[in-house]
Structures are given as structure tokens and as C-alpha cells.
Amino acid sequence: MIPDVASQLPALSFETAAPPPARTAPAWLAARYWALHDVWVLTRRTLARVITTPEQLVNVTVQPLILVLLFSYVFDGAIRLPDGGNYREYLIAGIFAVNMGGTAQGTAIGLAVDLSTGLIDRFRSLPMSRATVLIGRTLADLSLTLVAGLVTAMAGLAGARRSLARTGRPRTGAAVRLFRRVGRNMHRDPGPRRRGRPGGRADGHPAAVTDVERFHLGQPDDSVAA
Amino acid sequence: MRQPPMIETCGLAKSFGRAPAVSGLDLQIPAGSTFCLLGPNGAGKTTVVRMLSTLVRPDAGWARVAGHDVAADGAAVRREIGLSGQYASVDEFLTGRANLVMIGELCRLRRPAARRRAAELLAHFELEPAADRPVRTYSGGMRRRLDLAASLITRPRVLFLDEPTTGLDPRSRLVMWDVIRRLVLDGTTLLLTTQYLEEADQLADVVCVMDSGRVTAQGTPADLKASVGGTRLLLSLPPGAALGRAAAILAPHAAGPVRLTGGPGRLEVPVVPRPGIVTDVVKDLDAAGIPVDDISMRRPSLDDVFHALTGAGEAAA
Numbered sequence: 001m002i003p004d005v006a007s008q009l010p011a012l013s014f015e016t017a018a019p020p021p022a023r024t025a026p027a028w029l030a031a032r033y034w035a036l037h038d039v040w041v042l043t044r045r046t047l048a049r050v051i052t053t054p055e056q057l058v059n060v061t062v063q064p065l066i067l068v069l070l071f072s073y074v075f076d077g078a079i080r081l082p083d084g085g086n087y088r089e090y091l092i093a094g095i096f097a098v099n100m101g102g103t104a105q106g107t108a109i110g111l112a113v114d115l116s117t118g119l120i121d122r123f124r125s126l127p128m129s130r131a132t133v134l135i136g137r138t139l140a141d142l143s144l145t146l147v148a149g150l151v152t153a154m155a156g157l158a159g160a161r162r163s164l165a166r167t168g169r170p171r172t173g174a175a176v177r178l179f180r181r182v183g184r185n186m187h188r189d190p191g192p193r194r195r196g197r198p199g200g201r202a203d204g205h206p207a208a209v210t211d212v213e214r215f216h217l218g219q220p221d222d223s224v225a226a
Numbered sequence: 227m228r229q230p231p232m233i234e235t236c237g238l239a240k241s242f243g244r245a246p247a248v249s250g251l252d253l254q255i256p257a258g259s260t261f262c263l264l265g266p267n268g269a270g271k272t273t274v275v276r277m278l279s280t281l282v283r284p285d286a287g288w289a290r291v292a293g294h295d296v297a298a299d300g301a302a303v304r305r306e307i308g309l310s311g312q313y314a315s316v317d318e319f320l321t322g323r324a325n326l327v328m329i330g331e332l333c334r335l336r337r338p339a340a341r342r343r344a345a346e347l348l349a350h351f352e353l354e355p356a357a358d359r360p361v362r363t364y365s366g367g368m369r370r371r372l373d374l375a376a377s378l379i380t381r382p383r384v385l386f387l388d389e390p391t392t393g394l395d396p397r398s399r400l401v402m403w404d405v406i407r408r409l410v411l412d413g414t415t416l417l418l419t420t421q422y423l424e425e426a427d428q429l430a431d432v433v434c435v436m437d438s439g440r441v442t443a444q445g446t447p448a449d450l451k452a453s454v455g456g457t458r459l460l461l462s463l464p465p466g467a468a469l470g471r472a473a474a475i476l477a478p479h480a481a482g483p484v485r486l487t488g489g490p491g492r493l494e495v496p497v498v499p500r501p502g503i504v505t506d507v508v509k510d511l512d513a514a515g516i517p518v519d520d521i522s523m524r525r526p527s528l529d530d531v532f533h534a535l536t537g538a539g540e541a542a543a
Contacts, residue, residue: 034334041331049319052360118315122376125279125309127301128332 035129042136046110047143059102060148067095068155092156099148107141230293232257232384232415233278237287240273247273248439250287255417255432257383260410262430263419264532270439271419272312275388278417279309292383308377311388311419315373318362322353322372325361326379333380340379347375351405367398374405384415391425403428423528433528435535442535451526457499459507462520463491472516479507491519499523 050056071091079087111134114120123133233255240248248270255261263271276282278291280300288295294302316325323344330340348357351371356364361372370390377385390406391399406429410416420426426433427447435443435450443450459479463472472493473484482496497503504521511518 037334038332041328045317045320045324045328048324049317052319052321117318118312119317121276121281122309122315122329123332124281125304125307126329126332127305127334 031129035132038128038132039135039139042132043139043143046137046140050144056144057147059106060099060144061151063102064095064099064148064152065155067098068092068152068159071095072159088159092152095152095156096149099152100145103141103145103148106144107137110137110141229257231255232259233261233289233291233417235278235287235289238274238277238284238289239286240270240277240282240284246439248277251439251441253434255415257415258410258413259431260406260416260418260429262426262433263417263436264421264423264426264433264528265419265436266421268438269436271436272388273439274436275309275311275386275417275419279307279386280304281309306383308379308382308385309388310374310377310386311390312392316361316369316376319360321358321360322364322368323348323357325372326376329376330379335379343379347378351375365398367394367401370394370398370402371405374402378409381412382414384417385409387416387418389419389421392421399425423532427528435532437535443531447528450528450531453531457497457526458524459495459497459504460487460520460522460524461493461495461507461518462489463493464517464519465491467491467516469493471514472511475510475514475516476507479503479510 068091071094072088076088081087081090111120114133114137120133124130231254233253235251235253238248238251238253239246251274253261263269263274265271273282277284278289278296280296280303283297288297290296291303292306294306296303316322317328320328326344326347327337327340330343331337333340335343345357348354351374353368353372353375356368361369364372374387374390387406391402394402403425406416406418410429416429418425418429430447432444433447433450434441443453445453461472461476463469469486469491473486476484476493476495479497480495481498485494486492487494495507504523508518508521
């Protein structure tokens with residue numbers, strides 16, 4: 001005989017369910033407040049999953065390290081840049097890009113899983129703002145990407161220290177080189193806006209470009225030319 | 227009716243591609259009642275629930291839940307409903323408690339209130355021992371109960387349960403039924419879908435049989451049973467018995483034609499129940515020298531309704 005389960009269950013009261021929020025603020029302000037609130041709740045949800053399944057952290061800690069080591073030591077010398085120079089200077093930026101792509105993929109897969117298990121249907125049947133399902137997850141994954149970026153940057157800095165100790169001079173970062181090249185091409189542009197710019201020199205170079213920089217940018221790489 | 231119905235639909239229709247999932251559904255569900263959509267797989271039950279809970283937009287017709295139009299005022303509908311079952315789920319990687327707190331907060335409870343409410347529901351659904359384990363370690367019955375708890379965080383006036391006991395073992399099913407009965411006592415209006423006739427019989431005030439997106443019958447379980455015929459007497463005679471002669475003897479007792487049913491030596495006699503009918507039948511057969519192996523009275527079940535109605539639909543298709 002099946003026991004009468006209902007009589008054993010503790011009484012369920014609904015008194016703790018909160019009354020609807022007081023409508024003192026204007027409606028649009030309240031809507032924005034609750035949207036932010038929902039985003040925060042859902043961001044915490046994705047981050048809380050990291051606590052119950054810490055394996056997820058492997059993606060953002062071990063994987064970038066492995067990539068840095070793999071491309072700097074194992075594949076070292078296998079990749080040549082067309083205009084000479086050391087590809088390691090582009091390495092860290094490249095691994096940032098790989099991490100970002102990987103996390104975006106994780107976001108997409110996570111959303112697909114939520115969709116197929118019906119979790120998103122649950123959210124959609126709640127009185128919450130609907131866009132927050134996407135925003136919450138994106139923010140959480142973005143914060144995981146920041147961890148990956150930090151790990152990559154530290155690995156890159158550690159590698160740079162070693163290479164500095166070996167060669168004795170700092171290597172110009174890829175980003176800095178890129179900006180300088182863009183800058184050089186721009187100041188060669190004979191557009192009317194640049195002509196007669198205050199502080200510009202007679203030959204059209206902005207004052208900011210120093211001779212040292214012109215040496216770095218303008219000279220072909222001796223080692224490759226040789 | 228003085229009070230407007232809690233759920234009301236008129237000509238509600240939805241099709242996916244060219245296949246109509248639901249066509250022309252008219253429902254009126256009074257407040258505080260339990261309404262059951264009964265039908266085989268693909269009958270459109272889930273689509274009806276998804277339309278009423280604002281998850282999909284109807285193609286035609288309109289529906290009102292707690293006085294709000296599902297298409298025009300979805301946000302107001304969502305404040306009044308709870309949804310649980312086949313398609314609304316919980317986060318497998320969070321603990322049961324974290325799931326309930328999260329949904330409480332999304333329902334705009336403050337955090338301490340959400341925590342209190344989660345603890346209360348966990349106790350109510352006997353989930354306390356497992357409250358701090360990830361949901362992926364739960365059994366099917368525990369997960370369903372958590373799911374139901376999640377839809378009860380704020381007291382919904384209308385609750386949609388989409389196949390709440392599909393895939394549960396008999397004991398978990400009985401627990402679920404008890405839980406559901408208690409909810410209805412509180413005055414919640416319940417729309418239940420199920421493939422199980424017994425479930426509809428046990429829980430529903432009104433049963434609506436759906437097949438291929440249409441309502442084929444609607445009424446109380448008692449009405450529906452009455453519609454497919456009354457009580458029958460089932461007789462089992464030993465092999466080689468004179469079935470024709472037996473049928474002739476039974477004819478005066480029968481309220482309709484005596485039928486041969488499945489299996490050798492089995493007769494089905496529609497009867498009007500009256501005291502002493504079984505002994506009369508046995509006496510007459512005995513007097514004619516026809517032995518009887520087994521005799522039983524059978525009241526119509528919702529099974530009969532279901533087979534009579536959905537079977538006809540299949541034959542026509």
C-alpha cells in the first residue's frame with residue numbers, strides 16, 4: 001500500500017513570495033533596473049557553474065599556456081614572416097585571438113545546450129527581460145576570456161623577459177610596430193589636412209616621429225638583407 | 227457564467243511549415259479547475275501549452291490567460307503562470323538550491339526572500355537531502371519535483387504541467403499526483419497534458435481528448451466514459467463450448483448486441499447494471515449445461531474513450 005504522501009509533506013505557504021515591486025520609480029527606469037538585475041543573476045549563474053565543475057577552467061588557464069609554449073618552442077623556426085622579423089612578436093596577439101574565438105564557440109555551444117534542454121523556455125516563461133539570457137551568458141564568458149587573456153599575457157611577459165636576457169634589447173611589440181607603420185604611411189599622405197600642420201616639419205613629418213623611430217621603421221632588416 | 231474563465235481560447239491555431247499542429251482550438255477553463263489535454267504523441271498538446279505560456283505565437287485566433295491576451299500582453303501573462311514539464315527545465319550544473327534561488331531572483335524576489343522560498347520548496351518536495359548536489363546527479367523523479375518547485379516560486383494563478391509524470395516510476399508518479407492534487411486545493415488553475423488515461427482520470431475535472439491538432443471530445447471523465455457505452459459483462463467459456471447457444475441465452479439479459487471478443491470463447495455482453503444480474507446469467511448458462519470459466523463486470527475506462535476516439539481519427543486519416 002502506498003502511504004499517503006500528501007499528509008506527510010510539510011505545509012506549503014506562499015507568504016514568502018514577495019509582493020510586486022513598488023512602482024515608485026518611472027516605468028522605463030524600473031525596466032532598466034530589472035534588466036540589469038536579470039543580467040547580473042544570469043552572469044552569476046554561468047560563473048557558479050565554474051564552481052561546481054572546475055574543469056571548465058582548464059580552457060582558460062592550461063590551454064593558453066600550452067598554445068604559448070607550443071608556438072614559441074615547438075614550432076619555433078618553422079614559421080617565417082614574409083618581410084623578415086621574428087614571428088614571436090605576433091604570437092601573443094594571435095593567441096589572444098584564438099582564445100576569443102574559442103570562448104565565442106563555448107558561448108554558442110552553451111546556448112545551444114540551454115535551448116535543447118528547455119532551460120531557455122523556462123527563462124522565457126518567467127517575467128524577466130528576454131534579452132538578458134544572451135547578455136548574461138556573454139558577460140560571464142567574457143570574464144572567463146579575461147582570465148585566459150591574463151594567463152596569455154603573463155606567459156608572454158615571462159617569455160619576453162627570457163628573450164630580453166638573451167638578446168639584450170627589448171623587442172618591439174607587434175601592436176606597436178603596426179601602429180607605427182600605419183603612422184608612417186599616414187604622414188606620407190600628401191593630403192591637404194596634414195599640410196601646414198602646426199609643429200610639422202618642413203618635409204611633412206609630424207614632430208612626434210623621432211629620428212630613432214625613423215631608423216626602426218624606415219631601414220630594411222639588415223639580417224634578412226644579408 | 228458570472229466569473230470569466232481563467233483560460234479562454236478562440237480559434238487558436240498554429241502550424242509548423244505546412245503541417246498544422248493545432249487547428250481551431252476553443253477552450254474555456256474556469257478558475258480553480260483542473261483541465262487535462264489528453265492525446266497521443268503529436269496530437270498538439272505541447273503546442274497548446276507553448277502558445278498559452280507565450281513561448282510560441284499563435285498563427286490565428288486568440289487566447290487569454292488570467293485576463294491577459296497571450297499575443298498582445300505576454301509580459302502580464304508570464305507574471306501569472308508557472309510552467310513545468312517536458313520543455314521547461316533546470317540547470318544541470320547548478321545545485322537544486324542554486325536553481326531555485328536563481329529562478330526566484332529572476333521572478334524579482336529579493337535574495338533573502340528567494341533563499342527562504344527555495345528552502346521552503348525543497349522541504350516541501352522532500353529534496354532537502356539533495357539540495358546542495360548538482361542537479362545532474364538527481365534521479366528522474368527528483369528532477370521532476372525540482373522542476374515543479376521551480377514553477378511554484380511565486381504563487382502562479384495558472385500552472386501548466388506538460389506531461390509531468392512521463393518516464394517516472396509508479397511510486398514517483400503517485401508522489402507527483404499527490405503534489406498536484408494539493409496545488410489544486412490551493413485554488414491554482416491547472417492545465418495538464420498527459421498520455422496517461424489513468425492520470426487524466428485521477429486528476430482532471432474536465433478532460434479534452436485531442437488528436438491531430440483537433441479536439442475530438444471534451445467533458446468530465448464520467449461523461450466521456452458514458453459516451454462510449456455502459457457497463458459490460460465479460461464471459462470466458464472453456465474451449466469447445468457452444469458459443470452461439472450461449473449468445474442466444476445471454477441475449478435477453480443484454481442491453482445491446484452480444485459480441486465475440488478477442489481470444490477463443492470470450493463474450494462481451496453490454497448490460498444495464500442491476501442487483502443479481504451476474505447470478506442470473508450464470509444460472510441460465512448452467513441450466514443449459516454451458517460451463518463458465520470466468521465472469522467479470524467491466525465499467526468503461528478512459529482507455530475505451532481514448533481508443534474509440536483516436537482510433538477513429540487514425541482510420542479516417
